[in-house]
Amino acid sequence: MSLVTDADKPTLYKRIRADIEKRILTGEWPPGHRIPFEHELVARYGCSRMTVNKALSELAQADLIERRRRAGSFVRRPQHQSAVLKIADIRAEITALGRSYGYELIGRKLRAATAADRDRLGVKKAGKVVAITCRHSADKVPFAVEDRLIDLSSVPDAATADFSREPPGSWLLHHVPWTEAEHTISAIVADDRTAEALDIAVGAPCLVIDRYTWRSARTITAVRLLYPGDSHRLVARFKGG
Amino acid sequence: MSLVTDADKPTLYKRIRADIEKRILTGEWPPGHRIPFEHELVARYGCSRMTVNKALSELAQADLIERRRRAGSFVRRPQHQSAVLKIADIRAEITALGRSYGYELIGRKLRAATAADRDRLGVKKAGKVVAITCRHSADKVPFAVEDRLIDLSSVPDAATADFSREPPGSWLLHHVPWTEAEHTISAIVADDRTAEALDIAVGAPCLVIDRYTWRSARTITAVRLLYPGDSHRLVARFKGG
DNA sequence: TACGATTATATGTCTAGACATATAAGTCAA
DNA sequence: TTGACTTATATGTCTAGACATATAATCGTA
Missing domain, CATH: 1.10.10.10 (Winged helix-like DNA-binding domain superfamily/Winged helix DNA-binding domain)
Known part of the structure; x- marks a missing residue:
């Protein structure tokens, strides 16, 4: 718990x-x-x-x-300041904006970690992983697609968790405390698959957030979030001096 | 000072x-x-x-x-955490990465604020503004193009500052303390002008950071930074709990 | 009723102590 | 030289007070 x-x-x-x-x-x-x-x-x-x-x-x-x-x-x-860095939970982000939250599990696979998985999680040896693809929407409009990898050697419970109704981010937030995270923000243009999932045109700009989470030097999860780049904006507001 | x-x-x-x-x-x-x-x-x-x-x-x-x-x-x-949020000075960012910094002033205009300028600065009335376009490079490679507006009623000194050698961001950082700032991060695809400035292909993804800076409710500057989206990445690392 | 003065109160800052705890540095023995 | 033990010290947390200050609420007056 x-x-x-x-x-x-x-x-x-x-x-x-x-x-x-x-x-x-x-x-x-x-x-x-x-x-x-x-x-x-x-x-x-x-x-x-x-x-x-x-x-x-x-x-x-x-x-x-x-x-x-x-x-x-x-x-x-809803914290501006949190918007970029601290929001681990898209559901909370969307409801905080006063919009209705929608969630849809697209795919879930349990498998032995491939070389690519290990690379992505930044671990040398890993047993099993869960790979999850899902979509978040706000007011019925696609908000972000999520592509996540969970290291089952760190979070064994994730193997049996039901992600068909609860987003993995929310589940993890409530089951696994994290101590460190890293966000990488970049931009790409939508390929066919992304364009379809986000309901945008192929070649349209997308904002990408790659997030890695550890607990005391142990990788928990790696997630890539794709947002429509022209409609969604991440805002960070803060104080100086 | x-x-x-x-x-x-x-x-x-x-x-x-x-x-x-x-x-x-x-x-x-x-x-x-x-x-x-x-x-x-x-x-x-x-x-x-x-x-x-x-x-x-x-x-x-x-x-x-x-x-x-x-x-x-x-x-x-140099704080990771700062990378996204707090870095006001690209020169510092690049040198912190151990790369050689290059700067090039592309254009500078002093003008009475247009309606678009006022809108961008978020002020109702504004006297004169300086509009600056410049390019930052790291190891001779285009790193970001900057498009900045400075409100001269807040920062009169900026009218006579020499931005041909010193980047406006660095100049402002040393001349005008700010109390509040807001970043908005989004993604676009490069148009002709951007593509040329960043030496990338038209239609390539770009990361956009819009930054507004105030000092006690008074707008100082608005700046838009364009980074090549596939090569440059903004990293934010932080601790939980 | 509207406005100005007063008051009560929650937060903002600060003090001069205390003990806890992690750890750099030194000590000593194998 | 290396490893184990000890010690000194800077930070981490906490207390029981104090006065300052902004302001919501109240009261009184025009």
């Missing part, structure tokens, strides 16, 4: 931060929701105010919450 | 953070450099350890420095 991300013995402020983060990410506390006041959290966790303040300050720095004097702290709406 | 970013009366920990950040960004403290120990900063600023700790913690959270127990705090090398 869902595990706490911090491994052994999370410090108190990290636990507080993780608790709040979880409620925000699961949607239990939606955008606009007022999270408990510092003094309430102090009472709940039985610690000093500086400790909860540190947790809340970090959440504010990560733009997950907004803090307003006298008013309290509020869950922010 | 270069101003402190925080406006009126920065709090102490912010001043400490800004001081260190400045030295890192200017290169005075290069990657690997050990920044002063907490107790040294405590002595220098005459404050408690918690105050410098807060400043350093935030810098660590922003991945500008790395903190190692017993060893100290060190300037990190």
Whole structure:
């Protein structure tokens, strides 16, 4: 089931931060929701105010919450900042935009890792892998196609998971905590297969995100996402100085 | 000249953070450099350890420095994480990759803002603007073409700056502190003009980064960067949990 | 009713301590 | 020289307070 991300013995402020983060990410506390006041959290966790303040300050720095004097702290709406880097879950991304989410499993294969699979996952030896192809749509319009490889030696449960209804990204997010990820963003032009899946013209531009995820030096999954390049845009907003 | 970013009366920990950040960004403290120990900063600023700790913690959270127990705090090398989001300066990006940087001014125009200019800068009224087109190359190979608009009402000095040798991005970075920026990443296919500038085929995929920069709600510049989509890749690496 | 002054309150910053913990560096023996 | 053990030290976390400050809410007045 869902595990706490911090491994052994999370410090108190990290636990507080993780608790709040979880409620925000699961949607239990939606955008606009007022999270408990510092003094309430102090009472709940039985610690000093500086400790909860540190947790809340970090959440504010990560733009997950907004803090307003006298008013309290509020869950922010879908993070710009997250858009490029932190969004591991397209379903969350789309629903956060207030659009209806659609999902369709195109293909799923369980196989012994081929040389290409091992190369893609960046491992020398790998037993079995699951290869998944699926499509995400927003308001019935194709939003992205996903081509994913999961290393079963890292995530054995994925062999039996039912990806026909739940997108693999969401499943992984709730079953496997990750510690490191890398995104590579590039552009390609659509080939026949891509064009058909995204309902765009052959030769149309596509934005590509390749994402690799590890947990403590162990590869979990490699995924390639293709977005229509002229309609979809990844926005990242952040603060300087 | 270069101003402190925080406006009126920065709090102490912010001043400490800004001081260190400045030295890192200017290169005075290069990657690997050990920044002063907490107790040294405590002595220098005459404050408690918690105050410098807060400043350093935030810098660590922003991945500008790395903190190692017993060893100290060190300037990190050009952030992966920065690659997509924070890099305002292509020259720095290229030299950080260990490649030789080349720059070429293609065009520069000073004009009263047109409707299109105002729209692009997101302002209602604007006096004059400078429009700059230039090309960046790495190891003599076209790396990106830049198409930039600078609002002269925000940055009057830009009217007389010499962009024939210094790229506008670098110039701005050293002359105008920004407080907010937004990146939009998309993909297009190269038209004739782009194809020629980047030395690629017409119809080849291009990665597009549109970047808008503000200083306290005041637009500074809007820039569009075009990268060859199949050769250049933007990498963002980061930690979870 | 509308507006201006006052007040209560939640966050923002800071202090002077404390103990925990990872680890670089030094020490010593095999 | 190498490996195991010890020690010193910088960071990591935490406390129980303090005062500052922005502002939502209230109250009073025109």
